[in-house]
Amino acid sequence: MRRNRALLILLAVAFGAAFLKAGSFPGVAAFVPAPATHIAATTAHVESRFASSKLHTQVHAASAIELKDGTVRAFWFSGSREGAADVTIHSAVFDPQLGRWGKETVVASRESTQHGLHRYVSKVGNPVPARTADGRLWLYYVTVSLGGWAGSSITAISSDDEGLSWSAPRRLITSPFANISTLVKGAPFLYADGTLGLPVYHESFSKFAELLRLDRHGTVIDKQRLAAGGQGSLQPVLLVQDAQRATVLTRYSGSEAPRRARTMSTQDGGQHWSAPVASALPNPDAALSAVVLADGRWLAALNNQQAGRDSLSLMLSADQGASWRVVQVLEDQRGQAAACEPRIDAALRQSDLAVAHAAPEVYAGYRDSARVKVQSGGACNFEFSYPYLIQTRAGDFHLLYTWNRVFIKHLHFDTAWIEQRLREAAP
Amino acid sequence: MMAYTDLTGLAGVAFALGVMLSRLPLISRFAVARSWLVAGIMALALLPVSDLSLAGYVRGVSGDLSVTSLLLLGLTLLSRAHPQRQGLLLLVAGAALALYPAAMGLGSFDPYRLGYGGYAALAALLLLALWHWVRGNGLIVLGLALAVSAWALGGYESANLWDYLIDPWVAIHALFALGRAGLAALKRRGGAR
Numbered sequence: 001m002r003r004n005r006a007l008l009i010l011l012a013v014a015f016g017a018a019f020l021k022a023g024s025f026p027g028v029a030a031f032v033p034a035p036a037t038h039i040a041a042t043t044a045h046v047e048s049r050f051a052s053s054k055l056h057t058q059v060h061a062a063s064a065i066e067l068k069d070g071t072v073r074a075f076w077f078s079g080s081r082e083g084a085a086d087v088t089i090h091s092a093v094f095d096p097q098l099g100r101w102g103k104e105t106v107v108a109s110r111e112s113t114q115h116g117l118h119r120y121v122s123k124v125g126n127p128v129p130a131r132t133a134d135g136r137l138w139l140y141y142v143t144v145s146l147g148g149w150a151g152s153s154i155t156a157i158s159s160d161d162e163g164l165s166w167s168a169p170r171r172l173i174t175s176p177f178a179n180i181s182t183l184v185k186g187a188p189f190l191y192a193d194g195t196l197g198l199p200v201y202h203e204s205f206s207k208f209a210e211l212l213r214l215d216r217h218g219t220v221i222d223k224q225r226l227a228a229g230g231q232g233s234l235q236p237v238l239l240v241q242d243a244q245r246a247t248v249l250t251r252y253s254g255s256e257a258p259r260r261a262r263t264m265s266t267q268d269g270g271q272h273w274s275a276p277v278a279s280a281l282p283n284p285d286a287a288l289s290a291v292v293l294a295d296g297r298w299l300a301a302l303n304n305q306q307a308g309r310d311s312l313s314l315m316l317s318a319d320q321g322a323s324w325r326v327v328q329v330l331e332d333q334r335g336q337a338a339a340c341e342p343r344i345d346a347a348l349r350q351s352d353l354a355v356a357h358a359a360p361e362v363y364a365g366y367r368d369s370a371r372v373k374v375q376s377g378g379a380c381n382f383e384f385s386y387p388y389l390i391q392t393r394a395g396d397f398h399l400l401y402t403w404n405r406v407f408i409k410h411l412h413f414d415t416a417w418i419e420q421r422l423r424e425a426a427p
Numbered sequence: 428m429m430a431y432t433d434l435t436g437l438a439g440v441a442f443a444l445g446v447m448l449s450r451l452p453l454i455s456r457f458a459v460a461r462s463w464l465v466a467g468i469m470a471l472a473l474l475p476v477s478d479l480s481l482a483g484y485v486r487g488v489s490g491d492l493s494v495t496s497l498l499l500l501g502l503t504l505l506s507r508a509h510p511q512r513q514g515l516l517l518l519v520a521g522a523a524l525a526l527y528p529a530a531m532g533l534g535s536f537d538p539y540r541l542g543y544g545g546y547a548a549l550a551a552l553l554l555l556a557l558w559h560w561v562r563g564n565g566l567i568v569l570g571l572a573l574a575v576s577a578w579a580l581g582g583y584e585s586a587n588l589w590d591y592l593i594d595p596w597v598a599i600h601a602l603f604a605l606g607r608a609g610l611a612a613l614k615r616r617g618g619a620r
Contacts, residue, residue: 004560004563010568011568015575018576019549021579022549114479115478118479119479173585179490205532206532207532220543223537223543225537225540230532
């Protein structure tokens, strides 16, 4: 009898504390539409260069964020091959005034992550930066302890000095099955109440897009499935239309033809999402990136093809995704009959003027790095993938993407250039 | 500096290693009390070897162990054949079947989301606990109360209540134990005929 009463008291205390805790969680929040950037009238500006500088290494999954001083910090992973134990998360800062990338540094590795998390980590992958409402910079990146990417978890580090130094890593717990499998790729966003939205996706057993919501301390407070398993929606990108309306675009990994990116939308601040449907954008099972312009148009960077990743395009929609126009084909190696080596040389020289005009021995290093990857296995396989597009407060755009897994390429352009391209492309 | 949630997570894994390894014939033949054996194995498992402890290696794969796991391991350590153990395993197996297939992608509803502190889920859990309390299932009530307390206090790095209630390893154990018990019951019935 006494034991029963003690159990009842224990229950009352436990659930009393639990209900108190539940009451402290933030409620439903609205989206924050893209700020109306003041864009000074300029002449069209576009320039490209490589953000990464390490030779004879594999790089992939670039992302970027604007720093408080108007510079842009990029992140990507780099190592002997994707998924290798020597892969590390690299970062560099681009100064738009100087038009130059700074020194490439390592911000996280398998070893540093394992040491900080106090558990075994076998590899690291996709990094995605975010800025929380308190101004702190965060980096979310994929970590795996066992198996392939399907066994991924997300690890977070934060910085109070804009990425010069980083906190000890913390693990986000997002799945009940040994915390597998959640991965990041799309750009995070802030809700109106200061909580952070993190678009993520699941790859184990079945593939589907999800949305995490994190409080101001970086703790996961909600997880929402955006599409059912088996519908092939991966790597969601969120486009906010207003406080209540948003659209998600995703990579499509299913087998339904024609292969098109999936889209889903909400009308109530993300409480409910429509079922995924095929969008107007082709998708060869590859990541895409998109932003909402101040005037409501959408700008996307993607592989505008049903299969392969040997072209990359910038596309614009003025009707919220119903139709898209090509702004510029940024890379295109489709169906070319020319020999591989001259094509590599031409693509390399067009990508970065500094590399093109570098001393012969420096250029040879870049060329050899590119040749080894593009011509691996005796074929001629170009790959332009994993775009990550951001717009800065000044209105400039920065697009980073994987250039043949050898370099991270950076395209810096402005709205005037987009308008010029649209005028030139108009029938 | 190590976060306290790393301490709790590692300690849980080390405890599981201690309880399980102390049952091995090779180890159990040492003529010391079982609790000392467990404590010794725990200490060894937490000792860093080339940057990471054995518990850290295991935790990388296993994740943190639920309060239910620790409770059952505690019963094992005490060698108590608790009469309500079967009932607790049944509840764990039921929860696992309700949670894991859907959470890993079956369908569009994710029950794991309920674990992020919704009032409805907490109320349902409270009703379940009260029902078991009325029926005198003290072990289940104790397990639920400890798990909910640990979640409310933020005992692990997970903010999701499910991770305090069950984990895949206790789920697998429950399903196997119940399956074995079911087979044994069938055999007995066959033998009686």
